[in-house]
Amino acid sequence: EKWAMHRSIINRAFHVEKLKCMLPAFSYCCSELVNRWEKMLGPEGSCELDVWPELQNFTRDVISRTAFGSSFEEGRRMFQLQDEQAELVTQSVQNVFVPGHRYLPTKKNRRMREIAREVRGLLRDMIVKREKAMRAGTAGNDNLLGLLLESNLNYFQEGENSKKFKMTTDEVIEECKL
Template sequence: MEDYILIKTLTFSLVSLILYSVGRVVQVYWLRPKSLEKQLRQQGIRGRSYKLFQDDLKEIKMSSEEAWSKPMSLKHLIAPRVFPFFDQMVQNYGKVSLGWFETRPRLIVAEPELIKLILADKSGHMTKPPLNPLVNLLQLGVATLEGDQWAKRRRLITPAFHLEKLKGMVPAFVNSCSGLINRWENLIGVQGSYEVDVAPEFQNLAGDVIARTAFGSSFEEGKKIFELQKKQAVLVLEAYYGFYFPGLRFIPTKKNKMRYNLDN
């Protein structure tokens, strides 16, 4: 009799646990996202509908790869090239549109006044979506920090972008740009033409400008640091778009070793 009661109790507990787990999964992956979507649409916000296990990351990656695979037209409208997914969202749904990060709704804001309000917010109501822990391992800055840490980092970097300081950097900008132009002119030589891949050229230009203005050196002197930053950027993007399984960052894989070496 006691065995029967014990088995019955265990069976009831197991069934209750299974039902709770199923209910929790349904709540997290369907009911809550659809409820949030309904509330946002009631406020007049248009955008993409929530789909199970389908967020914006795959679309962002595909649209970027498609845009970058084509030659860039000579015009100042670079948003379709740099952020093709977000540009298309704004075109389709307006300057405040709804996207998705896993099960969380994400607002895409392209209204200047609202952007100013969000960037200057100190109340803590404007939060960033949780990131793959590997991203936090590789990149800690105003793009990822929250609360007091974000405010402190913002205060530290703000003086560097004061208008008078930027004006003082103009000679360094001129020197870097002149060096690039002179190098291109030497490449042309007597042939009168020369094909150049401008992507790495402008990456080096940006690195040279940063080195001159921030460290008083040149790109060549800081080349090793910039090469490490390029590797870091690749790993950050990979982690940002990839799927993270809890505990994966502690496995001593080749890429995890690279991440820890770059962080240190």
């Protein structure tokens, strides 16, 4: 039941009208990437470039702008933490499975918990900042985070008897982490 409620809220972000609103963010990220590459050109008009990190940063910038309404620079720490978390998970999967091992206070397990705690804190700060901006009327709902928070704002404005769905801040954080 809760999953269906979350899905109905999130599906709105992927309607054609909302996707059309995201095109300027895609375009801006693309033009920034091309401009950065043009600046790297040497005097003869060519250069050698490792595109993998560039495309990773481009993807992160697009995700940051369309999902959270912020630039990659603002979310850089979150992406760094997620990279580290992915590396730790990959390392732990390569080991022999021991039931309950993830609960032991090993160095890797402690670091994974620290990362999870820091990501939650960063997302919570981003959500609080966006909620304040939405209440002040300075932020729109043209991205995923805006839509998730708009469901809460509408719920509280219409009262608890509202037929609209509400997501707690923790639920919004969990959706954003995915």
